[in-house]
Amino acid sequence: MADITLEKVVKVYPNGFEAVKEVDLDVADGEFMVLVGPSGCGKTTLLRMVAGLEDISAGTMRIGGKVVNDLGPKERDIAMVFQNYALYPHMTVAENIGFALKLRKMPKAEIDRKVKEAADILGLTEWIDRKPGQLSGGQRQRVAMGRAIVREPSVFLMDEPLSNLDAKLRVQMRAEVSRIQRRLGVATVYVTHDQVEAMTMGDRVAVMRSGVIQQVDDPQTLYDRPCNMFVAAFIGSPAMNLYEATLEAGAGALRLGSQRIELPEAVRVARPTLAGYAGRAVVIGLRPEHLPAANERSDGNVIEGDVELVEALGNELQVHFSIDAERILAEGADNAGEVTLHHGEGVARVDTRSGMKPGSRGRFAVDTERMQFFDASDGLAIRE
Amino acid sequence: MAVADPLAASSAVPAGEPPGGTAPTVVGRHDAFRRRLARLGWSFSAPALIVIAAVTIFPIVYSVIMSFSKVNVSGNGYSLNGLTLHNYSLVVNYGPWRYALVFTVLYTVVTVSIELVVGTAFALVLERMTRGRGLLMAILLIPWSLITVISAELWSYMYDQQYGIIDAIFRAVGLGSPSILGSAAPSIAALCVADIWKTTPFVAIIVLAGLVMLPRDVYEAAEVDGASGWTTFWKITFPLLRPTIALAVLFRVLQAFGLFDLPFVLTHGGPGFATTPLAILGYNVMFQDFLFGPGAAIATTTALLVVIGCLLFLKVFRAQVGSEIS
Numbered sequence: 001m002a003d004i005t006l007e008k009v010v011k012v013y014p015n016g017f018e019a020v021k022e023v024d025l026d027v028a029d030g031e032f033m034v035l036v037g038p039s040g041c042g043k044t045t046l047l048r049m050v051a052g053l054e055d056i057s058a059g060t061m062r063i064g065g066k067v068v069n070d071l072g073p074k075e076r077d078i079a080m081v082f083q084n085y086a087l088y089p090h091m092t093v094a095e096n097i098g099f100a101l102k103l104r105k106m107p108k109a110e111i112d113r114k115v116k117e118a119a120d121i122l123g124l125t126e127w128i129d130r131k132p133g134q135l136s137g138g139q140r141q142r143v144a145m146g147r148a149i150v151r152e153p154s155v156f157l158m159d160e161p162l163s164n165l166d167a168k169l170r171v172q173m174r175a176e177v178s179r180i181q182r183r184l185g186v187a188t189v190y191v192t193h194d195q196v197e198a199m200t201m202g203d204r205v206a207v208m209r210s211g212v213i214q215q216v217d218d219p220q221t222l223y224d225r226p227c228n229m230f231v232a233a234f235i236g237s238p239a240m241n242l243y244e245a246t247l248e249a250g251a252g253a254l255r256l257g258s259q260r261i262e263l264p265e266a267v268r269v270a271r272p273t274l275a276g277y278a279g280r281a282v283v284i285g286l287r288p289e290h291l292p293a294a295n296e297r298s299d300g301n302v303i304e305g306d307v308e309l310v311e312a313l314g315n316e317l318q319v320h321f322s323i324d325a326e327r328i329l330a331e332g333a334d335n336a337g338e339v340t341l342h343h344g345e346g347v348a349r350v351d352t353r354s355g356m357k358p359g360s361r362g363r364f365a366v367d368t369e370r371m372q373f374f375d376a377s378d379g380l381a382i383r384e
Numbered sequence: 385m386a387v388a389d390p391l392a393a394s395s396a397v398p399a400g401e402p403p404g405g406t407a408p409t410v411v412g413r414h415d416a417f418r419r420r421l422a423r424l425g426w427s428f429s430a431p432a433l434i435v436i437a438a439v440t441i442f443p444i445v446y447s448v449i450m451s452f453s454k455v456n457v458s459g460n461g462y463s464l465n466g467l468t469l470h471n472y473s474l475v476v477n478y479g480p481w482r483y484a485l486v487f488t489v490l491y492t493v494v495t496v497s498i499e500l501v502v503g504t505a506f507a508l509v510l511e512r513m514t515r516g517r518g519l520l521m522a523i524l525l526i527p528w529s530l531i532t533v534i535s536a537e538l539w540s541y542m543y544d545q546q547y548g549i550i551d552a553i554f555r556a557v558g559l560g561s562p563s564i565l566g567s568a569a570p571s572i573a574a575l576c577v578a579d580i581w582k583t584t585p586f587v588a589i590i591v592l593a594g595l596v597m598l599p600r601d602v603y604e605a606a607e608v609d610g611a612s613g614w615t616t617f618w619k620i621t622f623p624l625l626r627p628t629i630a631l632a633v634l635f636r637v638l639q640a641f642g643l644f645d646l647p648f649v650l651t652h653g654g655p656g657f658a659t660t661p662l663a664i665l666g667y668n669v670m671f672q673d674f675l676f677g678p679g680a681a682i683a684t685t686t687a688l689l690v691v692i693g694c695l696l697f698l699k700v701f702r703a704q705v706g707s708e709i710s
């Protein structure tokens with residue numbers, strides 16, 4: 001068991017591409033760290049560097065306090081689930097899972113017991129004597145998982161280990177992985193594209209973009225207080241609505257296109273620096289659930305938009321609307337197969353009883369307390 | 385030669401057989417389409433197949449017939465006069481034939497084994513090389529690319545008792561001046577050395593081709609699992625390389641079993657019959673002694689042995705790797 005410390009870690013590929021840029025990251029012993037970010041941002045690269053499969057161009061990496069820059073994977077005592085599984089094609093499922101144990105000269109009976117146990121957890125018992133070529137993608141992925149969990153390493157590295165499983169199995173496996181990780185108390189770095197996995201599994205979540213770690217925080221903080229527009233847009237599904245707005249002189253209200261939103265005293269007190277933006281453009285962020293349907297009782301701030309599409313999810317409606325303000329698209333926020341956003345389009349989650357229909361004019365109450373503010377020029381959150 | 389068929393069969397193994405019967409069976413229109421495509425394929429190949437039949441099948445069949453015939457040779461040709469098994473009983477009881485059979489088999493086993501080990505070692509080194517790989521490969525391939533008759537001639541100079549370099553080396557290290565090509569065991573060894581020198585590069589290149597095709601990520605997984613270099617070779621590389629090695633062995637065994645030109649030039653099959661393989665024996669019986677019937681019988685039995693050997697080999701090969709790689 002060990003903690004992982006990255007200090008200004010850099011990866012430059014032989015072709016000159018800098019995939020990881022001065023990353024600082026601490027994963028405490030026993031901590032479950034989730035690593036998220038858009039495709040190609042360097043997650044796998046970072047994970048492979050921790051594993052020792054990719055050498056470190058600059059910076060220091062420590063595992064359990066020991067500098068491991070020059071150590072191979074073998075000496076780092078890690079278990080890894082590869083993004084592309086990397087199963088041994090000539091071995092059966094049981095042999096694949098038990099290979100590492102066999103190398104450790106564990107008695108055969110014990111290997112068998114552990115392999116059986118892992119296969120049982122992963123629902124692979126039926127296929128235990130098959131070779132990887134005769135398995136489905138999801139089954140292969142579970143074998144890859146099994147190879148990691150039978151070991152008791154110092155560090156777990158998992159690269160999208162559940163990406164190929166069906167929804168039900170994924171929920172089940174998610175719980176199993178968390179359970180195993182907690183039981184073994186092993187520092188874990190877990191890469192995922194899945195919002196739910198990121199929010200539910202991680203003690204902390206690191207958001208990465210183009211080789212740079214944007215923010216590392218516990219899931220709730222990340223959701224409530226994103227440090228910049230990128231994180232704001234990346235975390236959460238459907239994504240946060242980001243609009244360009246102008247702060248009126250005196251910072252008492254916002255102009256959102258042709259509409260006006262009053263800023264209550266509390267919002268201004270919570271962010272004194274906001275006053276400095278008076279008369280200038282800022283970016284405001286509103287999560288879909290902070291735009292409920294307005295009713296007679298909603299006092300104060302209401303915005304109106306043309307309802308374009310209504311998706312009934314059973315418990316709520318996802319209403320796609322458009323207003324005449326400039327919609328900001330943070331790069332990489334187009335995750336989870338969302339509908340492409342047009343000019344001024346936003347999403348609100350409203351009560352099913354509001355009965356909004358496409359083509360109608362929707363009225364949404366703005367939860368100004370939960371509204372996020374970002375500097376329009378550098379995208380950083382205005383928090384103080 | 386008849387050997388083309390087992391090879392074609394081997395290359396069809398991975399594609400043709402769905403692993404474990406899990407693949408859905410193709411039915412209906414698709415099936416009909418495939419049959420039409422197959423017919424088209426056959427019709428395009430027909431001219432070539434006819435030529436092949438004319439130049440390979442006919443001589444083979446003819447030689448088989450000849451081996452079962454009473455052959456009368458006279459000044460102006462020969463004639464076949466009725467069937468007999470006499471040719472075979474002659475051959476089977478002929479001492480040099482028995483010797484040649486044992487010699488050819490042992491020679492094949494020894495040279496192919498050594499070539500395989502050394503060639504694989506070369507391939508592993510070549511695979512790891514980042515610089516100069518092309519150059520080293522080119523150098524390695526020189527022996528293979530030389531015409532056998534020429535390299536055999538070169539080796540006979542080197543083995544020469546008066547002015548050969550090998551003789552000089554032996555004398556320099558105090559081993560005297562043995563007549564290498566003059567006695568049985570040394571000339572067999574000399575033959576093996578020359579063959580290994582020539583053919584190891586071929587094995588190395590085939591194995592290298594197999595090596596570079598192996599999936600990199602599997603090695604990474606093995607590294608993470610804690611496998612040492614040695615373990616990785618025996619548990620990962622070797623099993624994954626088995627189909628490639630099998631192919632190299634098949635090629636080499638076919639070649640070695642038909643050994644002719646190297647001993648023909650280097651040792652003339654001697655001293656005595658010491659380095660006379662089946663092919664040279666058959667040639668001598670047929671074209672020096674003009675015993676067409678027994679000569680054909682030698683050719684036929686040799687071909688039969690090769691075919692049986694290949695079929696056995698392919699059977700084992702299929703059982704071992706057929707289901708593994710998909």
Ligand SMILES: Nc1ncnc2c1ncn2[C@@H]1O[C@H](COP(=O)(O)OP(=O)(O)OP(=O)(O)O)[C@@H](O)[C@H]1O
Binds near residue numbers: 019040041044046
């Ligand atoms: N061997 C390599 N040489 C050069 N560039 C590479 C190499 N491997 C990856 N890259 C580049 O580095 C960047 C990061 O790649 P990486 O595989 O780490 O992304 P990722 O975050 O894991 O993406 P995904 O979510 O799609 O798996 C990509 O832009 C990729 O093109």
Ligand SMILES: [Mg+2]
Binds near residue numbers: 044
């Ligand atoms: Mg990746």
